[in-house]
Amino acid sequence: MGRRVGRAAFAALPLVFLVACTDEPPAPPPDQNAAVIVPGKPGEPGTVVPSQDAAKHQQTPQPNDADVNYMTMMIPHHQQAIVMTDLVADHDAGPVVRAIAGRIAAAQGAEITVMTQWLTGYGKAPDAHAHHGDHAMPGMATPQQLDALRAARGPEFDRQFLALMITHHEGAVTMARQQLAQGVEPRAQEMAQDVITGQTAEIERMRAAQQPG
Template sequence: MRKSLTSALLVAAFVVSGCTGDESPAEPASSAPVIIPGKPGEQAGTGSPGPVNRDQAGEADVEYMTMMIPHHQQAKVMTDLVPGKTANEQLKAIAGRISVAQDGEVAMMKTWLSDRGKPVPGEGHAGHGGGHDHGLMPGMATEAQLADLRAASGPAFEKLFLDLMIAHHQGALTMAETQLGKGVEIKAQEMAQEVITGQSAEIERMRTMRGKL
């Protein structure tokens, strides 16, 4: 009798465990609350994090595109000077690659803004200097630096061009990295990553060439 009772209990336990084994996993715990800054003189509060729409452009995405267009346009101004200022074929090749890459990226950025109903910067916004020193955009050459570049030729031009373009590219990397940290729209993120990948390689090529001059 005792053996039969024990067997019955074991069977019952097995059935119960079998039933519970098919249960759905527990819902994951909700994410940690988000700190919401308070108004001046008020304490910060907390709230539940909302979903991020990766297809919806945010303010940082629009700002990146709007500022990167004139940034790229200035690089185009600089590369356009190269054929008439130097006989260095290696520098001409580097400048040519930069020019083609920046033209393509500017076209994509303009399309991105236009498709979302955002203002598109014109060629005169910063592509030719525009009378501003562009202190808000990292790496951009000042009017005085552009004037020096236009006045130079030969080896002096080559050195100054590389110095200015390396700094210009480093500024673009800073802007693209900021976009990756603050932006949300997936296409804008992809374009920023392409800038980082392409211009990082160009910086290394220009540094190598600058070291030989």
């Protein structure tokens, strides 16, 4: 009987030893003073802050007047661009201008939807009284310029369309840069950066289309 007990006790020793060897000490508590990186505005570097302050820095700021003004004014600015692109189909535009107009209409139509939703989400109704000839917005075509574009056909239409749309895009880029400098709301900042990136590229394509041959 004693031998059996001794063998059983000896057989249990490896198991006890294994449990003792795999019993890891508990992980130390997180360092409350550790630093984390909070992302900055589009195009700006992040900020290193203590971990206990990270939540405060990551809270989404409420939009300021610059954010609301940018969204409110950019909607009719984009709408005028669509007024011009809508003329392309019936004014004997060339294939290059047709392709450019198609991209502009698709991009700016989608941005109008997003900007309208942004304003509505913050309880700011889009400005129904803004009009296409408002020179407070850079790059806007005058009513006379739009009338001349409507009267043109073929190569003359292409020439006027490209000239007006380049100026129009340059105005949008100016507005977007002002928004990046003065606004605070992250989504509005992202949309302004998208306008700068997309419309700068489109300006280069339109300038290339102006070149003979």
